[in-house]
Amino acid sequence: xxxxxxxxxxxxxxxxxxxxxQCAQDxxxxxxxxxxxxxxxxxxxxxxxxxxxxxxxxxxxNGYNVSRSTTEDFPLRLLSAAPSQTSVYFCAxxxxxxxxxxxxxxxxxx
Amino acid sequence: xxxxxxxxxxxxxxxxENLVLNCSFTDSAIYNLQWFRQDPGKGLTSLLxxxxxxxxxxxxxxxASLDKSSGRSTLYIAASQPGDSATYLCAxxxxxxxxxxxxxxxxxxxx
Numbered sequence: 733x734x735x736x737x738x739x740x741x742x743x744x745x746x747x748x749x750x751x752x753x754q755c756a757q758d759x760x761x762x763x764x765x766x767x768x769x770x771x772x773x774x775x776x777x778x779x780x781x782x783x784x785x786x787x788x789x790x791x792x793x794n795g796y797n798v799s800r801s802t803t804e805d806f807p808l809r810l811l812s813a814a815p816s817q818t819s820v821y822f823c824a825x826x827x828x829x830x831x832x833x834x835x836x837x838x839x840x841x842x
Numbered sequence: 843x844x845x846x847x848x849x850x851x852x853x854x855x856x857x858x859e860n861l862v863l864n865c866s867f868t869d870s871a872i873y874n875l876q877w878f879r880q881d882p883g884k885g886l887t888s889l890l891x892x893x894x895x896x897x898x899x900x901x902x903x904x905x906a907s908l909d910k911s912s913g914r915s916t917l918y919i920a921a922s923q924p925g926d927s928a929t930y931l932c933a934x935x936x937x938x939x940x941x942x943x944x945x946x947x948x949x950x951x952x953x
Contacts, residue, residue: 763939765940765941767943772851772945773945774846774848774931774943774944774945774946775886775931775933775941775943776943777940777941777942780940782939790940791942822885822886824886824941826939829874829891829893829935830888830891831876831886831888831933831941833885833886834885835884835885836883836884836885
């Protein structure tokens with residue numbers, strides 16, 4: 733049982749490049765979300781999904797797109813990376829009250 | 843908009859001390875409150891979850907309290923150990939079910 737799997741663990745992008753951060757879960761949780769963590773600011777919600785085909789914006793959605801075609805996968809897309817998107821990204825799933833977090837993707841945009 | 847604040851930002855204590863970490867939130871209409879632990883370069887591990895109707899939860903040497911009316915929660919760690927060194931995050935789950943995090947308290951327990 734892998735829980736929540738995020739790939740890649742590390743990534744360096746050049747400004748303007750695009751990429752997709754992958755998040756996969758094997759717990760059949762309906763609720764999935766993406767957070768970014770910056771020094772001194774805690775985690776901030778980017779986008780979330782309450783089930784396949786349904787997504788919504790969180791606190792800081794600008795510059796990011798998501799889709800949810802299956803229960804298992806919730807990819808986060810950066811269409812044109814900017815240095816301000818340098819951060820650690822966490823994917824989380826939830827059922828009931830509990831949250832399960834992935835181990836994170838450390839992204840640097842140069 | 844729900845805002846979560848954690849004080850202090852960093853704390854250093856000698857081994858064996860009892861300590862309290864503080865969390866405050868601006869909107870008392872919460873679904874629940876959760877304390878997480880984060881080790882450097884790692885993800886988050888849930889420690890304690892308190893429902894909005896509860897006053898406290900305990901797990902081993904950890905005790906978390908919740909005072910919804912005043913918008914405060916505390917995490918009490920008894921007999922601290924070097925292995926407790928980590929960043930502790932408080933998160934409030936709002937009525938719309940998304941979570942809002944504090945910036946965390948970085949705890950160092952010195953042997």
